[in-house]
Amino acid sequence: DAMVIQNPRYQVTQFGKPVTLSCSQTLNHNVMYWYQQKSSQAPKLLFHYYDKDFNNEADTPDNFQSRRPNTSFCFLDIRSPGLGDAAMYLCATSRASGAQETQYFGPGTRLLVL
Amino acid sequence: DQQVKQNSPSLSVQEGRISILNCDYTNSMFDYFLWYKKYPAEGPTFLISISSIKDKNEDGRFTVFLNKSAKHLSLHIVPSQPGDSAVYFCAASRAEYGNKLVFGAGTILRVKS
Numbered sequence: 001d002a003m004v005i006q007n008p009r010y011q012v013t014q015f016g017k018p019v020t021l022s023c024s025q026t027l028n029h030n031v032m033y034w035y036q037q038k039s040s041q042a043p044k045l046l047f048h049y050y051d052k053d054f055n056n057e058a059d060t061p062d063n064f065q066s067r068r069p070n071t072s073f074c075f076l077d078i079r080s081p082g083l084g085d086a087a088m089y090l091c092a093t094s095r096a097s098g099a100q101e102t103q104y105f106g107p108g109t110r111l112l113v114l
Numbered sequence: 115d116q117q118v119k120q121n122s123p124s125l126s127v128q129e130g131r132i133s134i135l136n137c138d139y140t141n142s143m144f145d146y147f148l149w150y151k152k153y154p155a156e157g158p159t160f161l162i163s164i165s166s167i168k169d170k171n172e173d174g175r176f177t178v179f180l181n182k183s184a185k186h187l188s189l190h191i192v193p194s195q196p197g198d199s200a201v202y203f204c205a206a207s208r209a210e211y212g213n214k215l216v217f218g219a220g221t222i223l224r225v226k227s
Binding site for chain 2: 004031035040041042043044045048057090092094096097098099100101102103104105106107108
């Protein structure tokens with residue numbers, strides 16, 4: 001089945017230690033998104049790629065970076081995680097960037113910062 | 115500044131009855147609205163959507179109603195089934211901003227058998 005895969009499902013890191021979360025997709029979609037969802041809050045868009053074009057949300061902290069080396073993979077890098085970065089990180093894809101394109105989500109990676 | 119709000123964190127409904135999940139938004143520029151459903155340990159999956167040019171969209175047991183003047187939408191599930199127990203997220207977007215979704219915090223629906 002075509003899908004969005006996120007590894008690992010759980011990630012524990014130390015305060016200030018860089019961490020990378022990964023997302024892969026077999027849907028061959030052009031657009032990939034990263035959302036942050038803190039406990040009992042709404043998922044919040046951090047950034048997205050349309051093909052190789054990176055689009056950062058205005059309020060995404062500089063601590064968060066992303067890479068998309070090819071169509072299938074997208075990475076979220078947190079350069080110096082703080083306790084406030086503990087959250088569920090959701091990756092999503094869509095075929096195109098039009099407003100009515102369905103987004104397909106992975107199961108998420110839960111990040112714990114010690 | 116929460117632009118999309120789901121004010122009920124949870125809802126419990128008897129099997130066979132109607133479930134009504136509510137969502138309010140503050141940005142009148144939103145023109146497309148969606149509902150996503152999420153089971154534990156899975157990612158959200160698209161359920162149903164509605165464009166701002168409509169006031170109702172129906173798909174089987176699921177109907178979404180949009181009241182633009184009140185900036186309110188609701189999801190009706192009739193009849194509710196135990197398998198509908200999940201977290202339901204409301205989301206909104208603006209066509210000029212492409213597919214950037216603004217989500218609500220979700221409502222946990224429990225359907226009791």
